[in-house]
Amino acid sequence: MRRPLVLGAFEEFTPSFISNAWRSPRSDPAGFATLDHWRSLAREIEAGGFDFLFLADALGYPMAGEDVPEVVVREAVQFPIHDPVPLVAALAASVDRLGFVVTASTTAEQPFLLARRFATLDHLTAGRIGWNIVTSDMQAALVRLLGHDDVTPHDRRYDRADEFVDLALELWEGAWSDGAVLADKRAGVFTDPARVHRVRHEGEFFRLDGYFPVSPSPQRTPTLFQAGASPRGREFAARIAECVFIQERESAAAAATVRDLRDRVERRGRPRDAVTVLNSVSVVVGSTEEEARRLRRELTATPSGDAMAALFLGWSGVNLLGLDPATPVDSLSTEVGQTTLAMYQGRGLTVGDALDELASTLGGPKITGTPESVADQIERLAAVTDVDGFLIEHSFGGVATYRDLIDEVLPILRRRGVVPGEPRGGTLRERLTGTPTARLPATHPGAAFRSAR
Numbered sequence: 001m002r003r004p005l006v007l008g009a010f011e012e013f014t015p016s017f018i019s020n021a022w023r024s025p026r027s028d029p030a031g032f033a034t035l036d037h038w039r040s041l042a043r044e045i046e047a048g049g050f051d052f053l054f055l056a057d058a059l060g061y062p063m064a065g066e067d068v069p070e071v072v073v074r075e076a077v078q079f080p081i082h083d084p085v086p087l088v089a090a091l092a093a094s095v096d097r098l099g100f101v102v103t104a105s106t107t108a109e110q111p112f113l114l115a116r117r118f119a120t121l122d123h124l125t126a127g128r129i130g131w132n133i134v135t136s137d138m139q140a141a142l143v144r145l146l147g148h149d150d151v152t153p154h155d156r157r158y159d160r161a162d163e164f165v166d167l168a169l170e171l172w173e174g175a176w177s178d179g180a181v182l183a184d185k186r187a188g189v190f191t192d193p194a195r196v197h198r199v200r201h202e203g204e205f206f207r208l209d210g211y212f213p214v215s216p217s218p219q220r221t222p223t224l225f226q227a228g229a230s231p232r233g234r235e236f237a238a239r240i241a242e243c244v245f246i247q248e249r250e251s252a253a254a255a256a257t258v259r260d261l262r263d264r265v266e267r268r269g270r271p272r273d274a275v276t277v278l279n280s281v282s283v284v285v286g287s288t289e290e291e292a293r294r295l296r297r298e299l300t301a302t303p304s305g306d307a308m309a310a311l312f313l314g315w316s317g318v319n320l321l322g323l324d325p326a327t328p329v330d331s332l333s334t335e336v337g338q339t340t341l342a343m344y345q346g347r348g349l350t351v352g353d354a355l356d357e358l359a360s361t362l363g364g365p366k367i368t369g370t371p372e373s374v375a376d377q378i379e380r381l382a383a384v385t386d387v388d389g390f391l392i393e394h395s396f397g398g399v400a401t402y403r404d405l406i407d408e409v410l411p412i413l414r415r416r417g418v419v420p421g422e423p424r425g426g427t428l429r430e431r432l433t434g435t436p437t438a439r440l441p442a443t444h445p446g447a448a449f450r451s452a453r
C-alpha cells in the first residue's frame with residue numbers, strides 16, 4: 001500500500017510568490033519581511049499537519065537584455081527577496097516539529113561554506129533541515145552580481161553541481177567518525193583527534209585541503225532535494241537526490257516523469273523508491289463549486305500580464321515579450337530553465353498563446369473546488385501519477401493560502417488515510433523518505449564516504 005502523502009508548503013521569502021497576487025484583498029504582503037508573518041505561517045501549517053516548509057530562492061532577478069524589466073521592481077516579481085537561511089534559523093525556535101527545506105545554488109555557492117551552514121542548521125533544527133539543490137535560474141543577473149565572466153552553459157552547471165555535492169558529502173559524512181565528540185571534562189578531551197579526518201579534494205571546479213570544523217549533526221547530510229527536470233537535471237537527481245521536486249501540470253506527464261526518475265534511480269543501483277517525488281499543486285477551496293471558481297478567477301486576474309511574463313523570464317531565461325507573438329514556442333531553446341520552457345512546448349502554442357495562459361498555468365496543476373472535490377482531485381492525482389506527496393503553492397499569501405485546505409480538506413484526506421492520521425515526527429529524512437534512521441541510507445553514494453574511514 002502507498003505511504004500516506006508527504007505535504008510541504010511552497011514559499012519564498014518575498015512579498016508574493018508564484019501567483020504574484022499581492023494586490024488581492026486576501027493578501028497581506030506588507031509584513032513579508034517580519035518574523036511575525038512567517039511565525040504565524042509556520043505555526044499554522046505545523047498545527048495543520050504539514051511535514052515541512054519549502055523555501056525557494058533567487059539570487060538574481062529577470063533580465064531583458066542589459067537590465068531588469070521595470071515591472072519586476074514595481075510589481076514585486078520575486079523582488080524584494082530576502083535570505084532564507086536566517087529566516088529558518090529564527091523559525092526553528094518558533095515551531096517544534098515542522099521541517100525546513102532551503103534552496104541553495106551550486107552555481108553561486110562554495111561547498112565548504114554551504115556544508116558548514118547546513119550542518120549548523122541541522123543542529124539547530126534537531127535534524128529537520130533539507131537542501132534543495134539547484135543550479136539557479138536568473139542566470140544573467142547572477143553572473144553580474146557574483147562577478148563571473150559569463151553564464152556557464154546549462155549542462156556544465158550540472159557538472160559543477162555533481163562535484164559540489166560530492167565534496168559536501170565528503171565533509172558531512174567522512175570528516176568525522178561517529179563518537180568523536182566526547183566532552184570528557186575529566187580526561188580533558190572534548191573531541192578525539194583520531195576521529196577527525198583531513199579531507200583532500202583536487203577537482204575540476206573545487207580544491208580543498210583541511211578539516212571540517214562542524215561536529216556531526218543529527219542527519220549529518222541534510223535531506224537532499226533537487227529541482228530541475230531537464231534530462232541532465234534528472235541524471236543529477238538520479239545519482240544524489242533523496243527527494244525530487246517536479247512541477248508537471250498534466251497527470252500523464254507527471255506519471256511519465258515519476259516513472260522516468262525511478263528508472264534512472266534504479267539504473268544507478270539505488271532502489272526505485274529511493275527518491276520521494278513531490279509535485280507542486282495550487283489549491284483553491286470554496287464552500288460551493290461556484291465560489292471556488294470565483295476565487296480562482298480572482299487569483300488569476302490579480303497579477304498583470306507583464307508581471308507573469310517577467311516571472312517566466314526569470315525561471316526560463318526566455319523573454320516572451322521581446323518576441324513576435326506568432327513565434328512557435330517549440331522553436332525556442334534556453335540555457336537557463338529548460339523544465340519551465342518545456343512545459344509550454346509540444347502543444348503547438350505560439351508566444352502569444354503562452355503569454356495569454358501564463359497566469360492560469362505557471363506552476364503546478366490548479367486544483368479548484370469544494371472540500372470534497374479538492375480531496376478527490378488530490379487523491380486521484382497521487383494515484384495516477386505515483387508521486388509521494390505535494391508541495392502546496394503559495395496562492396493568496398501567508399496563512400490565506402493554507403487555511404481552507406487545513407480546515408476543510410485535510411480532515412477528509414486524513415479520514416481516508418491519504419495523509420497521516422497523526423503528523424509524522426523524527427528527522428526530516430525519516431519523515432520524507434521513510435528510512436528507519438536519521439542518516440543517509442547505505443544505497444546512497446554519500447554513504448561511501450563513511451565506510452572509507
Ligand SMILES: Cc1cc2nc3c(=O)[nH]c(=O)nc-3n(C[C@H](O)[C@H](O)[C@H](O)COP(=O)(O)O)c2cc1C
Binds near residue numbers: 232246
Ligand atoms: C520545480 C522547480 C523548482 C525550482 N526552484 C528553483 C529555485 O528555488 N531557485 C533557483 O534558483 N532555481 C530553481 N529552479 C531551477 C533550477 O535552478 C534548475 O537547476 C535550472 O532551471 C536548470 O535546470 P533545468 O533546466 O533542469 O530545469 C527550479 C526548477 C524547477 C523545475
